[in-house]
Amino acid sequence: MNPAATFSLSWSATRRLLLACVLMGVAAMAQAQTIRYDATTRVFRIDTDAMSYAFGVNESDQLQTLYWGARLATSDALPAAHTNEGNVSFDPPASTSLQEYAGWGGSMYVEPDLKLRYADGNRDLVLHYVSHQIKGDTLDVHLRDIRQPLDVTLHYVVDPATGIIGRSALIENHTKQALTIDSVAAASWNLPAAEDYSLRYLTGRWAGEWQLQTRAITPGNTVLESRRGSTGHENNPWFAIERGGDWAEDHGDVWFGALAWSGSWRITVEQGVLHQVRVTGGFNPFDFAWPLAPGESVSTPVFYAGYTSGGIGEASRLLHRFELAQIVPQHPKPRLRPVLYNSWEATNFAVDQAGQEHLAELAASIGVERFVMDDGWFGARNDDHAGLGDWVVNPKKFPHGLKPLIDKVHALKMDFGLWVEPEMVNPDSDLYRAHPDWVLNFPGRPRSEGRNQLVLNLARQDVRDHVFKVLDDLLSHNDIAFLKWDYNRNWSEPGWPQVAPDQQQKVYVDYVRNLYGILAELRKRHPNVEIESCSGGGGRVDLGILGHTDEVWPSDNTDPFDRLSIQDGFSYAYAPAVMMAWVTDSPNWVNDRSTSLDYRFLSSMQGSLGIGANLLHWSPQDFAAAKKYVAEYKAIRTSVQQGKLYRLLSPRDNSPHAATESVSRDGAQAVLFAFLHASQMKYPYPRVRLQGLDPDARYRWRSLHGAPVAGTLVEASGAYWMNHGIDLALKGDYQAAAIVFDRVGGKR
Numbered sequence: 001m002n003p004a005a006t007f008s009l010s011w012s013a014t015r016r017l018l019l020a021c022v023l024m025g026v027a028a029m030a031q032a033q034t035i036r037y038d039a040t041t042r043v044f045r046i047d048t049d050a051m052s053y054a055f056g057v058n059e060s061d062q063l064q065t066l067y068w069g070a071r072l073a074t075s076d077a078l079p080a081a082h083t084n085e086g087n088v089s090f091d092p093p094a095s096t097s098l099q100e101y102a103g104w105g106g107s108m109y110v111e112p113d114l115k116l117r118y119a120d121g122n123r124d125l126v127l128h129y130v131s132h133q134i135k136g137d138t139l140d141v142h143l144r145d146i147r148q149p150l151d152v153t154l155h156y157v158v159d160p161a162t163g164i165i166g167r168s169a170l171i172e173n174h175t176k177q178a179l180t181i182d183s184v185a186a187a188s189w190n191l192p193a194a195e196d197y198s199l200r201y202l203t204g205r206w207a208g209e210w211q212l213q214t215r216a217i218t219p220g221n222t223v224l225e226s227r228r229g230s231t232g233h234e235n236n237p238w239f240a241i242e243r244g245g246d247w248a249e250d251h252g253d254v255w256f257g258a259l260a261w262s263g264s265w266r267i268t269v270e271q272g273v274l275h276q277v278r279v280t281g282g283f284n285p286f287d288f289a290w291p292l293a294p295g296e297s298v299s300t301p302v303f304y305a306g307y308t309s310g311g312i313g314e315a316s317r318l319l320h321r322f323e324l325a326q327i328v329p330q331h332p333k334p335r336l337r338p339v340l341y342n343s344w345e346a347t348n349f350a351v352d353q354a355g356q357e358h359l360a361e362l363a364a365s366i367g368v369e370r371f372v373m374d375d376g377w378f379g380a381r382n383d384d385h386a387g388l389g390d391w392v393v394n395p396k397k398f399p400h401g402l403k404p405l406i407d408k409v410h411a412l413k414m415d416f417g418l419w420v421e422p423e424m425v426n427p428d429s430d431l432y433r434a435h436p437d438w439v440l441n442f443p444g445r446p447r448s449e450g451r452n453q454l455v456l457n458l459a460r461q462d463v464r465d466h467v468f469k470v471l472d473d474l475l476s477h478n479d480i481a482f483l484k485w486d487y488n489r490n491w492s493e494p495g496w497p498q499v500a501p502d503q504q505q506k507v508y509v510d511y512v513r514n515l516y517g518i519l520a521e522l523r524k525r526h527p528n529v530e531i532e533s534c535s536g537g538g539g540r541v542d543l544g545i546l547g548h549t550d551e552v553w554p555s556d557n558t559d560p561f562d563r564l565s566i567q568d569g570f571s572y573a574y575a576p577a578v579m580m581a582w583v584t585d586s587p588n589w590v591n592d593r594s595t596s597l598d599y600r601f602l603s604s605m606q607g608s609l610g611i612g613a614n615l616l617h618w619s620p621q622d623f624a625a626a627k628k629y630v631a632e633y634k635a636i637r638t639s640v641q642q643g644k645l646y647r648l649l650s651p652r653d654n655s656p657h658a659a660t661e662s663v664s665r666d667g668a669q670a671v672l673f674a675f676l677h678a679s680q681m682k683y684p685y686p687r688v689r690l691q692g693l694d695p696d697a698r699y700r701w702r703s704l705h706g707a708p709v710a711g712t713l714v715e716a717s718g719a720y721w722m723n724h725g726i727d728l729a730l731k732g733d734y735q736a737a738a739i740v741f742d743r744v745g746g747k748r
């Protein structure tokens with residue numbers, strides 16, 4: 001071998017080695033910074049820039065939460081965990097010590113994380129620490145029952161950028177007996193001792209989703225849940241807890257979390273006898289039973305949670321950032337949402353080639369980037385009574401298939417999207433006539449319909465394979481860029497008669513896992529296809545479905561005024577980027593309310609802009625205005641969709657005002673949307689103080705609609721706009737303004 005080559009080889013190898021050592025050192029430091037274990041005190045610590053979370057192994061070998069809140073100094077050595085002694089026989093240590101993950105057994109009265117029963121009738125479970133592994137930003141803690149090899153692994157994953165921790169559990173039956181799990185949570189989050197907590201959560205119904213509720217946390221339980229088989233409109237699996245009760249947007253301690261699960265779920269917020277607050281979340285134990293034969297295991301969904309001292313506004317911004325960086329399929333850099341047109345409100349089921357092509361031409365003329373054909377294109381689908389399940393293009397409506405329409409849409413420089421509702425079937429369909437046993441049902445019992453449809457049992461392998469094949473074929477044979485994936489009813493009679501009776505309640509989990517599996521496999525085989533989750537509006541929005549879909553339809557309610565509070569509620573938990581918002585017709589079908597096209601556009605431009613109006617009814621002036629707004633939206637959408645959202649004036653509680661501000665991540669642009677519902681008593685519009693600007697930079701405003709009052713500076717420092725604010729000349733009913741602040745060179 002050439003000696004020079006030998007030398008150069010060993011030198012480069014040495015360099016690689018040195019580099020590796022440096023990188024390992026950096027990695028070790030980073031690791032030390034995020035998750036640490038002190039073997040002397042048996043304390044685990046998770047530290048990010050603004051948050052610390054700690055738990056320890058107590059003298060009974062149980063895992064006990066020690067701290068969760070603002071960042072502690074690295075040098076603060078947390079003392080070892082000790083069980084709470086319990087002050088009377090009625091409040092024993094196992095119930096009053098803050099267990100990190102509690103089995104139901106021993107003297108346990110708080111909400112358990114895991115409750116099970118063995119075939120022999122034994123139902124006692126006491127979990128003890130066994131071992132752990134730390135790998136980068138993840139931690140696994142192994143627990144085992146004190147008498148039986150029933151193993152639980154708690155998995156923690158930390159996002160250092162936001163301080164959000166994801167927790168889940170794996171339950172393994174290594175005993176010789178079969179057992180049944182009656183309830184299993186992903187995690188319990190214990191808050192620091194305090195008595196002035198209050199809870200926020202989201203409730204709703206069809207066309208009235210995302211209503212923010214606030215209540216004081218007092219002794220007892222508040223249960224947020226869905227028993228409906230899917231996420232549901234009624235409650236959303238999100239919570240926020242604040243200390244102090246003033247719920248300021250910009251300051252205050254807030255603990256918040258969201259469960260990544262699209263099936264029946266439950267989050268219990270509990271204040272115990274010593275006023276300890278504990279939030280437990282996972283599969284809904286209602287009508288749930290999971291048999292676990294020896295050697296079998298089951299894992300839970302992930303329950304994410306975070307903390308901030310920056311108020312509920314910052315809690316939302318952390319979640320938004322986390323969703324785009326860690327959850328959505330295109331993370332960490334999701335594509336900007338294209339401006340879309342959807343034909344549903346224009347045509348309902350009456351779609352055909354000529355009509356859709358005409359709408360596509362009109363949509364393209366205003367700058368739309370994606371044309372979506374909604375319900376009605378397949379089978380005998382002329383209304384909601386028939387055809388669902390028969391995913392064959394209707395030959396009367398589209399004599400040459402979908403290709404001519406898709407080609408036309410492409411020629412107009414838009415991509416093409418299509419509506420599907422793959423999990424459902426109308427009894428009046430070829431699919432149901434061929435496979436009446438494919439739906440959820442109890443033999444011999446009625447099959448309740450919702451919107452004239454039944455739910456296909458996706459937990460069945462044959463149904464799962466059929467649904468996958470239908471969609472895979474559709475996407476393989478047509479140039480489709482986007483699926484609007486709808487789901488228009490909740491479950492009833494959730495029987496699965498084809499499997500043994502003790503296996504049937506697994507349907508709640510197997511169904512959702514197969515749904516996720518189909519979505520994941522479709523995305524893998526068709527990587528350019530994007531998907532929207534829709535469930536009669538916002539009935540299936542959660543961090544689980546968002547792991548597989550690029551956006552969601554928050555509500556069928558497209559009234560631009562109702563939308564202000566719907567969008568406000570949505571923003572507490574979910575990012576504006578995933579929130580589709582259409583401009584539709586006036587008067588709106590929901591409330592018969594008339595609003596200007598400007599108002600409708602500005603309401604929808606707060607999220608991912610879509611247009612759902614009947615363009616055949618638009619005047620030349622409407623087209624001109626729409627073209628202008630679509631172009632303006634494209635110039636601000638990075639800030640709106642992926643920037644930082646500040647809720648400046650709340651539309652809740654019958655407030656006549658509403659205002660939001662979106663600041664781009666680089667701080668170069670801020671977009672202010674302001675709305676006036678009704679002028680009253682000749683009061684001026686409240687002065688709007690911006691947030692999140694660089695106080696030393698200079699910003700110049702331009703108005704998209706609705707000017708500031710005369711005399712307002714045109715250019716000023718960030719400090720000026722944030723402290724002095726801007727006065728807007730909004731008067732009358734249903735008025736709106738949108739002002740863009742662009743950073744200009746130089747400091748103040």
Ligand code: DGJ
Nearest residue numbers: 344374375534536537556
């Ligand atoms: C319910 C959805 O939310 C609507 O947007 C529309 O797609 C209809 N279904 C179609 O049936």
